Amino acid sequence: MHNSSKILHIRNSCYTQEIDHIRQHFQQHYQNWILLDGLKSKWWIGNRIVKEFSISMKYISNYELQCRLGEFGHYCPVCLALHHHLVDCSDIAALTHAAEYREHYYKMCGEDHLERFLTTPDHFVSPGCARTLPQPHLLPRKRTENQVKNRFPQQVEMKGFCPVTYLDGKKRYEALVRGKMEYAVEYRERIYIFETKQKQDKFLRIPEAYWDQKLPTKVPPLCEPIPLTSLPTLGYLEQGVSISVIKAMTAVGCLKPKYPFLSIQRSSLLYVAFYLKAFNNKSTDYTRKLYKKKLASFEENCALIPYLSSTMRGSYRSPSERPINLEFKLNRFLALGDSPVTNIAL
Incomplete structure (x- = not known):
């Protein structure tokens, strides 16, 4: 019986003795020895065989193409004959627009040129072609x-x-x-x-x-980068921080801050400082969030003066007739008078 234990033992012994020589032979002469996992399903093995076969056939076709390329190599003979253009088709891996003529392969750049070549191939190859490919x-x-x-x-x-x-x-x-x-x-x-x-x-x-041209005597200067630190002070500020400063100055001009118990000039300077730190893209997220909170607190304190001046205007009113938050904001305003610099220190 072919499936008896004796026959199977003989087959397994022969396989063990000869497999190394067979593998070496096919690997050296054909480079087509591929290992597949026999424990996989038959569909997986079939798909893997088709994939490996496709890769192998691609290598074979490319090798055959290189060995049997015509006198134009990878250049389109139709472009060369009609327009005197050198169109290199070596970047196109597919052979969709390739043709075989007189046991040689020719690659074209497109479908229309392929059809034209197939119609009258003698017009595009030697000796019928009037233009030949230049030397390498x-x-x-x-x-x-x-x-x-x-x-x-x-x-x-x-x-x-x-x-x-x-x-x-x-x-x-x-x-x-x-x-x-x-x-x-x-x-x-x-x-x-x-x-x-x-x-x-x-x-x-x-x-x-295009290759043999002469430049005029006068040409544009080299656009060499200028180090930022080599600029004068005004130029350094203009190129380095001008956009940030302009945004900060615009914001302080729109708000016109007046901090309690500080001058208008110092209030404006502090606001610009907080704004620059709050919107500095080179700072960490934590630092920007911290100074955005300080900037918001600074704006709230600046808003105390117009609020109190408008609310406390007129004759005396009893505590029950006053706004609910008047007492809180008044105490906050008076507290800023004790140590204003400490409360808003950078």
């Missing part, structure tokens, strides 16, 4: 910021100004806009940086139109 050292390449820094002491061309913005702006002085390191391109062993990604892509398409 004449192709523009994107470069990262770190790659640009590693080329030091080599400097970027055009003193860092964007060549596309300058030429499209008819070489006017206003069109001299500095590029950004994140949009860098190397072309003919020179490095160019661009204002935006759209202008970087435009240079990659037609680098011959």
Whole structure:
């Protein structure tokens, strides 16, 4: 019987003896040895097999594509023939717009160009194509910021100004806009940086139109950052705390505080101090809440003077005819006269 204990023992012994050699063979020659948990359900195992198979087929198709790419590589032959544009399709992983012709693969940038290639392929490949792909050292390449820094002491061309913005702006002085390191391109062993990604892509398409330009004698100065501490006192206050001070001055102008037993000038200064501390974004939440409470208490004490002056006006009234909170606010007002500075100390 095939499922007898003797047969199963023989099979298990053979498996134990040969599994290491089989695993090594498939791993070295095919790189397709994958372990699956046999205790899982059949649906889980089936889905995992489909997933691994899809990944493997993707690697195989990409490898086959690289080995059988035509003379244009990853560049769209239709764009090159019709518009003389270098459109790199290497960033597109899918082969939706790829075509096979004469045992070579060609990648197109879109559906319309794919249809055009399939209709008349001889017009876009050698020898029917009138334009060929430039040599590899004449192709523009994107470069990262770190790659640009590693080329030091080599400097970027055009003193860092964007060549596309300058030429499209008819070489006017206003069109001299500095590029950004994140949009860098190397072309003919020179490095160019661009204002935006759209202008970087435009240079990659037609680098011959932008690469060889000369700057005018007069160019905008470098926008180097100025340390805040190097400014004079008025400039430092204007750049550092002007917005906060303006808000505080606006608030004190609207309120016009007069603290009991203090001058108007000192009342205004104390209010500005409380306001700045209460709305300082660099302080902790606890500190801001603390001074917002002090600011609210300061405003309440300032409101005692107009309240008492309006309530106590006229002839004498008995305690039963007075407002309920008059006695409390009067005592609070008199208490502030004993030690006003202590009660409102910062």
